[in-house]
Amino acid sequence: MTAEPARSVDDAAAGTGSGAGVPRHVAIIMDGNGRWAQRRGLPRIAGHRKGIEAARSVVKAAGALGIEVLTLYAFSSENWSRPAAEIADLMDLLRRFIRKELEALAGEGIRIRVIGDYQAFEPDVVELIDGAIARTADNSKATLVVALNYGSQSEITQAMRAIAHDVAQGRADAADITASTIDSRLSTNGLPPLDLLIRTSGECRLSNFLLWQAAYAELYFTDTLWPDFDEQALRDAVGDFARRERRYGGL
Numbered sequence: 322m323t324a325e326p327a328r329s330v331d332d333a334a335a336g337t338g339s340g341a342g343v344p345r346h347v348a349i350i351m352d353g354n355g356r357w358a359q360r361r362g363l364p365r366i367a368g369h370r371k372g373i374e375a376a377r378s379v380v381k382a383a384g385a386l387g388i389e390v391l392t393l394y395a396f397s398s399e400n401w402s403r404p405a406a407e408i409a410d411l412m413d414l415l416r417r418f419i420r421k422e423l424e425a426l427a428g429e430g431i432r433i434r435v436i437g438d439y440q441a442f443e444p445d446v447v448e449l450i451d452g453a454i455a456r457t458a459d460n461s462k463a464t465l466v467v468a469l470n471y472g473s474q475s476e477i478t479q480a481m482r483a484i485a486h487d488v489a490q491g492r493a494d495a496a497d498i499t500a501s502t503i504d505s506r507l508s509t510n511g512l513p514p515l516d517l518l519i520r521t522s523g524e525c526r527l528s529n530f531l532l533w534q535a536a537y538a539e540l541y542f543t544d545t546l547w548p549d550f551d552e553q554a555l556r557d558a559v560g561d562f563a564r565r566e567r568r569y570g571g572l
């Protein structure tokens with residue numbers, strides 16, 4: 322062992338103690354870009370730009386920690402209520418991110434998946450996203466799920482509609498609908514259960530993110546603003562998770 326502090330996730334990875342170990346699926350509400358910029362007297366876009374850099378390094382760090390799935394909340398269905406200029410800036414950053422990072426991500430064996438109604442974005446952005454998904458579809462080292470125009474209530478509503486339709490058509494029996502029927506209709510279908518949900522910037526709410534999937538996720542809130550969230554911050558969060566005792570209603 323190295324001389325790392327006891328809080329290091331390495332202890333968990335080594336299987337010491339009786340905690341939860343390394344999470345398979347981590348989701349992050351990447352919040353605080355605007356405040357990061359504001360505190361420096363910079364425009365909000367500067368915070369978003371820095372936030373993208375943080376996202377890139379956290380993807381790398383997650384892979385190194387052995388996290389199988391990382392889900393990042395990048396744009397919520399409620400973020401349309403921001404000024405048009407900020408939305409345009411965010412879309413530009415998304416374009417640039419895909420163009421700049423896709424090949425490297427693909428080379429790292431990362432499969433990209435998107436949840437949320439990204440079809441509502443500009444056609445060229447949709448094309449870039451579809452290209453990224455297709456380019457990495459055969460990768461299996463780790464999965465990066467990006468939530469784009471995502472809203473959990475809308476996701477659940479669509480699932481309910483699809484199930485109701487099946488029942489109305491006689492393809493399913495209402496009495497046979499279980500939690501896994503609903504799971505299978507959500508955009509996260511097939512992903513491992515959410516283990517750890519992180520939110521940065523000190524806000525303690527879910528903001529319509531993975532409401533169903535977070536049923537037994539461990540929650541971790543940190544005051545760190547997203548642009549300052551780095552590899553060590555992820556290790557701290559994962560180390561905290563590793564020491565938690567998950568009971569799922571049992572003893």
Ligand code: IPE
Pocket residue numbers: 351352353354355356357395396397400411522547
């Ligand atoms: C998160 O940072 C990024 C997005 C929601 C796209 P914010 O832009 O919400 O930053 P704050 O919360 O205003 O500081």
Ligand code: IPE
Pocket residue numbers: 350351352353394395396397400524526528
């Ligand atoms: C949540 O952050 C959405 C993303 C991080 C993409 P917001 O900044 O939009 O959330 P609220 O408005 O503070 O709840």
Ligand code: MG
Pocket residue numbers: 352353354
């Ligand atoms: Mg915010």
